[in-house]
Amino acid sequence: MTTRSVPITDELHSYLVAHGSAPDEVARELYAETRAVLPENAEMQVSPEQAALLGFLTRLVGARTAVEVGTFTGTSALAIARALPADGRLICCDISDEYTAIARRYWRRAGVEDRIDLRIAPALETLRALPTEPHLDLAFIDADKVGYPAYWAELVPRMRPGGLIGVDNVFRGGRVLAPQDESDRVISDFNDAVARDDRVEAVMLPVADGMTLARRR
Numbered sequence: 001m002t003t004r005s006v007p008i009t010d011e012l013h014s015y016l017v018a019h020g021s022a023p024d025e026v027a028r029e030l031y032a033e034t035r036a037v038l039p040e041n042a043e044m045q046v047s048p049e050q051a052a053l054l055g056f057l058t059r060l061v062g063a064r065t066a067v068e069v070g071t072f073t074g075t076s077a078l079a080i081a082r083a084l085p086a087d088g089r090l091i092c093c094d095i096s097d098e099y100t101a102i103a104r105r106y107w108r109r110a111g112v113e114d115r116i117d118l119r120i121a122p123a124l125e126t127l128r129a130l131p132t133e134p135h136l137d138l139a140f141i142d143a144d145k146v147g148y149p150a151y152w153a154e155l156v157p158r159m160r161p162g163g164l165i166g167v168d169n170v171f172r173g174g175r176v177l178a179p180q181d182e183s184d185r186v187i188s189d190f191n192d193a194v195a196r197d198d199r200v201e202a203v204m205l206p207v208a209d210g211m212t213l214a215r216r217r
C-alpha cells in the first residue's frame with residue numbers, strides 16, 4: 001500500500017501506455033507530424049494516456065455535446081470526437097489556423113471531422129456565444145493559462161448536472177507550489193478556487209502535468 005502516486009519513470013510510462021493507452025496509426029502519425037513540423041510546440045499535445053482518459057471519460061458520461069478550449073494540432077479533440085456518438089458534437093476553440101489545419105487532416109482521416117465544429121476566435125468569445133443554459137456534457141480546458149478562470153466561469157453554468165470538466169496543466173511542472181510567472185500564479189489561484197467551488201466535485205490527478213476533473217453537481 002502507498003499513500004501517494006508512484007513516480008513515473010520513462011520505462012513505467014512506456015509500460016502504462018502499452019497497457020491501454022497506445023495510440024492507433026492515425027494518432028501515432030499525428031504525434032509524429034506535430035513533432036516534425038512544430039518541434040518547439042509539440043509538448044503542447046496531450047499525452048497518450050491523457051488522450052485515452054479523455055476518450056474513456058467521454059464514453060463514461062455518455063457525452064453528446066462537448067467543448068474543447070485549446071485544440072492545437074487536434075490530439076485531444078481526436079480522442080474526444082472518436083468517443084462521441086455519430087451525431088455528437090465537439091466545439092473546438094483555438095486562435096490558430098496553422099495548428100488546426102493539421103488537426104483537420106487527421107480528424108478527416110479518422111472519420112470524425114463531421115462531429116467537430118472548429119471555431120477560430122479567442123475562446124472566451126466562442127464560449128460567451130454558447131447558449132447559457134446547462135447543456136454541455138463534457139469540456140476540456142487546455143489553452144492559454146491566464147484565461148483559465150474566465151473559461152471556467154463561462155463553462156461551469158453551461159454544464160449539465162453530472163457533466164464533466166477536464167483541466168490540463170494544473171501542476172505547471174510543479175511551479176504551482178512556488179509560482180515563477182503570471183501563468184503559474186493564475187493556475188495556483190485557479191486551483192484554490194476550483195477546490196472551493198461548491199458547484200462541482202473536483203479531483204486533481206497526477207496525470208502528465210496534472211489534470212483536474214470536475215463533475216457538475
Ligand SMILES: C[S@@+](CC[C@H](N)C(=O)[O-])C[C@H]1O[C@@H](n2cnc3c(N)ncnc32)[C@H](O)[C@@H]1O
Nearest residue numbers: 044045046070071072076094095122123143144
Ligand atoms: C496546449 S495547446 C492545446 C493542445 C491540445 N489540447 C492537444 O491535445 O494537442 C494550447 C492551444 O491554445 C490555443 N490558444 C491560445 N490562446 C487562446 C485563446 N485565447 N483562445 C483560443 N485558443 C487559444 C493555442 O493556439 C494552442 O493551439
